[in-house]
Amino acid sequence: MVSAGPGPLICFDLGGVLVRICRSWEEGLARAGLDAGRGWSPAASDGEHRRLVEAYTVGAIDDAAFFSGLERASGGAYSAxxxxxxxxxxxxGEYTGVADALLELRGAGLTLACLSNTNDAHWRTMLGWPALRALHHRHASHLMGVAKPDPAIYDRFARATGVAPGRIVFFDDLDENIAAARAAGWDAVRVDHTGDTAAQILGALAERGRLGSA
Known part of the structure; x- marks a missing residue:
């Protein structure tokens, strides 16, 4: 049942909003201590890398299938x-200040959630982090079988949380996800992942009069 009650639900994407992530293949290689001079990148995979990522993101394949598939897609340039x-x-890791910001929001009586395009391995890593522990509801693409910006994920989230679309304030860093959320009737706010995301969240909620009251 979806409730049309007065209190808002504040929902966050993870990567680019609460969690800092790599933004390029080269950055990921550098952080993993691997070299980029092997003649392969995801852009050179003829779409197979993207297909594997999409399948993993909606839980259609497991870790082993994902990493072995990437090895094959790379022609062996990188091992599983x-x-x-x-x-x-x-x-x-978490953006500076986001955990404290979420605790402030909880203290103001707000209900908090996440809706993320992620996967099993990343999810297991992040679940124990302070920002995610501060959330009342945790929802992710690999658990729901569908990914943003598919309209179905926004409907499934609203039904799972029991909150009417008009009561959801949503923060994401990608234009396509913001557009889809707005089409679903959500109040969607685009976050600049290069800036102070905690300040952007608190500022947007203050503008909406959502701080200090449930």
């Missing part, structure tokens, strides 16, 4: 274990 290391290095 090297892809696993790159993948692990891709998530860098």
């Amino acid at each position: 274990e090297e892809f696993r290391a790159i993948h692990a290095a891709w998530i860098i």
Whole structure:
């Protein structure tokens, strides 16, 4: 059942909003301690890299299939274990101040959630981080079987949380996800992942009169 009650639900993307991630293949390689001079990159995979990522993101394949598939897609330029290391290095850590910001929002009586395009390996790593522990609801593409910006994920999230679309304030760093959320009736705010994301969140909620009241 979807409730049309008065309190808002504040929902966050993870990568680029609460969690700092690598933004390029080269950055991921560097963080994993691997060299880029092997003659292969995801852009050179003829779409197979993207297909594997999309399948992993919606939980259609497991870790082993994903990393072995990437090894094949790269023609052996990188091993499955090297892809696993790159993948692990891709998530860098929480943005400074986001955990404190979420605790402030909880203290103001707000209900908090996440809706992220992610995967099993990253999810297991992030679940224990302070920002994610501060959330009341945790939802992700690999658990829901669908990814943003597919309209179905926004509907499934609203149904799972029992919150009407008009009561959801959503923060994401990608234009296509913001557009889809707005089409679903959500109040969507684009975050600049290069800036102070905690300040952007608090500022947008203050503008909406969402701080200090449930």
